[in-house]
Amino acid sequence: MKLVAMTQRVTVEPRYRERRDCLDQAWIRFMHRAGLLPLPLPNHRRTAWALCETAGIDGVVLTGGGNLEAYGGSCPERDETEFALLDFAEEHAIPVLGVCRGMQIILHRFRVPLYPIEGHVTGRQRVLIEGKTVEVNSYHQLAARETQPPLETWAVAEDGAIEATRHVNGRILGIMWHPERMSPFATADIELFRRTFGAAAECVP
Numbered sequence: 001m002k003l004v005a006m007t008q009r010v011t012v013e014p015r016y017r018e019r020r021d022c023l024d025q026a027w028i029r030f031m032h033r034a035g036l037l038p039l040p041l042p043n044h045r046r047t048a049w050a051l052c053e054t055a056g057i058d059g060v061v062l063t064g065g066g067n068l069e070a071y072g073g074s075c076p077e078r079d080e081t082e083f084a085l086l087d088f089a090e091e092h093a094i095p096v097l098g099v100c101r102g103m104q105i106i107l108h109r110f111r112v113p114l115y116p117i118e119g120h121v122t123g124r125q126r127v128l129i130e131g132k133t134v135e136v137n138s139y140h141q142l143a144a145r146e147t148q149p150p151l152e153t154w155a156v157a158e159d160g161a162i163e164a165t166r167h168v169n170g171r172i173l174g175i176m177w178h179p180e181r182m183s184p185f186a187t188a189d190i191e192l193f194r195r196t197f198g199a200a201a202e203c204v205p
Helices: 025-033 045-055 076-092 101-109 187-197
Strands: 002-006 009-013 018-022 036-040 059-062 096-099 121-129 132-139 151-157 162-167 172-175
Touching (some): 045 076, 059 076, 059 101, 096 101
Parallel strands (some): 059 096, 096 172
Antiparallel strands (some): 009 018, 121 132, 121 151, 162 172
16 A cells, blocks of 8 residues: 555644644545555654655645644644655655645645635535536635646636646645545545555555
């Protein structure tokens, strides 16, 4: 199975004065369904980099949850780790797939601005992908209205918000929907992850 590193959100537990890294268990089930082996990473740049080098990862998933510090977020350690992982992926020529916040990290990395948006926190919305209407979920309050090279638009919502982007090198992709929150998991999302990271043709049951 392809080994794919996954970033984690930061949660704060005031009772114990702890900053915790966490990942929805649904992600593990989704990755298993796609025939991929997930490796959750801590929000510590040097440790995350060392783990990726030592493990010999085949790709990176930048997961969702929380805003970038540049847009009011309070987890600079996560921003730092995820930007470093983009550097790692570029240096090692491995694929990256950003989900929601993960796509926003990609956009920010390539100097694409984000703007507040309404109506995009909903269990279902329609997006246009290569001329085909697809139903996905949506849980974001920031969005891009345009991209710039080396990124290109891959999917848009009915109001024009960009819902997916990809790098011209074909190795970096961002989507604004959450495939792990679909029930059941969407076949198209499973195939997207499998194709992105080169998993076996048959999904794991």
